[in-house]
Amino acid sequence: MSAGWVVVLLSLLLGVQPLATDLYLPALPSIATAFQAPMAQVQATLSALLLAFGTAQLLWGPLSDRWGRRPVLLAGLAAYALAAVACALATNIEQLILGRIVQGAAMGAAVMGARAIVRDLYAPTEGARVMSKGLTGLGLFAVISGPLGGWLTEWLGWRATMAALAVFGAAGLALVAWRFEETLPQRNPHALRPREMLRIWARIAQHPTFWAWALLAATSYGGLFTFLATSSFVFINVLGHSKTSYGLLMLSMSVVYISGTFMCRRLIPRLGVRRTVAVAAALTLTGGTLCGVLALAGLHTTWAIMGPYYLFILAHGVHQPCGQSGAVAPFPQAAGAASALAGFIMMVTAFAMGTWLGHRMADGAAADVYPLTNGLWFWAAAIATVAWTLVQRHGEARPAPQATAR
Template identity: 60%
Template sequence: MPPPAAQALSPSSTNPARVAGMPAGLVVLVLALLLGIQPITTDLYLPALPVLTASLGAQMAHAQLTLSALLLAFGSSQLVFGPLSDRFGRRPVLLWGLGGYVLASIGSALAPSIEVLIVWRTLQGAAMGSAVMAARAIVRDLYPPAEGARVMSRALTGLGVIACLCAPIGGLVSDLFGWRFALLVPTLFGAATLALIAFRFNETLPARNPDALRFATLAGTWAMVLRNPTFLAFSALTTAAYGLLFTFLASSSFVFIQVLGLTKTQYGLVMLWNSLAYIAGTFICRRWLARHGVRGSVARAGVLTLAGGTAMGALSLAGVQSVAAIVGPLTLMMLAHGVHQPCGQSGAVGPFPQAAGAASALNGFIMMLAAFGIGGWLGARMDGTVMPLTLGMWFWSACIALVAWTLVRRHGEAHGH
């Protein structure tokens, strides 16, 4: 086995879809479902969150924990699932992880109290880590970095379609049947994804690493990944981009429903528009990648992000508190998000063809650690105004632009552009 440094530089040299024995369309479908499990788990119950909070007699800070604790477990579990998948393969980790996800989803829907719900949601987040980590690692198993960004963009278009449906379905199911049924929908999605993996998905890991779980190997791999400037640049990008998105997700249902007076159905339509903008962004991403490469695409998207964030923050500081004052600027930020996430996620694992699981896990952990901190900050600062949402998103838009124009521009070359 080559040393870590040699592993990081070894190129992909095979046609992935044929080697894996799967048509390219099936690979994209699998990736879209594995990545889509995240919005299914985080977005679908958001319209029901205020009702859920009242029904269980919970405080807003505890309600926020149903999301932020899930995401902390989601990030942490990837540190375990990543090396496990490098050792045993992506398929067995997915089968066990998705099985656990289905069980935790059932437990969440039946939870008798907010405390029990937080426990089940934490377990659900931990299991969800197997799916998203494996998706990013599978892209690196099958595709060289430049092609990986395009494939990831196609898969994230599928994620956008899934996210489009989440809030409207969540609002509708919650209105018709109650919030517990909204928490039960992820069970069906998880079971369907588990069946697809069990019956149609072939292992993609070219060669298992028998030493992947040894502490010395694991520590050496993580150190190698964390020292890599390309990994750090793209992880900073994905973390700032997810920080912006999570600030919106964690506060939007309270802001739009309780502060701005929208119904759950109207809020679902806002989320639908949000997802449509994101899908459009993934199409822009593929177009820009062909013309400008990864660094050029990310830099251009940084302009959109900062313009949207500045407009949103400035309007709220001027006292404009309306749906349009948030959704208009948000559209620009979500268009850019459709560029930042595929480029960032594929870029972070790009230098590590033989340690894609570990690199994907570290990237995911850093993103979710930031989300957990944001959740705690928001839970203590939701004050009945739009300001925590608007000023928080303005802050993250500035971080994204800074990273896009400095770190990614300087260190993105190793990504193949």
């Protein structure tokens, strides 16, 4: 594959995640009304998707190391499209949650595969730059997701958002079948043996470089997820925005995120990966702290939240490509397993936060901004701590030959 097609396919594979979340965020209040469902169950349509997404990667990773990236991607995208159809036809909240679980598990194949493909083809530093290009493409999908989701919900109802995901999944399946060429250099015939899987994961989990970058990606995603899980209720129910207006706010957030991925590619050749992350962490902490302090001062307005959040999401455009590529960098012959374990950690973090937010908002906090603002403040502090300590100490990628299968 040409370098251009690699970036296009990475963008497509990574883009299934923001589409599965951002596109239907404007529909969350409508779903709650349509099914007369409590807040915790409505939040579960998001948090259960992400838990299934993270858990399924633990299987998709070894499968891709055994059989290759291509068959795993084809199976995952087919299941993603079919699950979206099931969600669109759901007649109660329980069916919708079940459909989202299947969709999340299928989504894991695409995103895990994207991270593994980067390690198959590129050395660590170049991998971070290529991943940032793929995440720029993800940002473009996120740009259209918010406004499109708001428009579809406003005029066609929440089921239309799920139908749109089915169309995207089918298109992605066709493109991968047409253009994707296998990138796995050598299949591991032992990758699916339970004992071998546990041995490989244990080796990965003992590597300090893996933890430095995996925790950076997880904490940064925790902050993004906090915004995704609460923002529709805050901006629509508390601050009075229409669904379309909320979608435009999501568009602006995505544009800033894309700018962050460009900033990442500019800074890495000049500063190196670790110093780039340290600079971005200063923006993260500034944005998160401002968001929390302004809310405590009583400034519960759109721009008192979005202004500081732009700093946070700008830095997210640096932390994610560096974190996701850095976590798999020491494991060139077990990239699927390393990608899967890193993705699992990210999604367990999001699921835990989503569960807490669901109960917090069910207790009446959906009527204020604090779950959003305090959550961002917490994650900003966590991101800065990881970026300024673990990444600086252990962020230099060193191969771990013992993590490969024998």
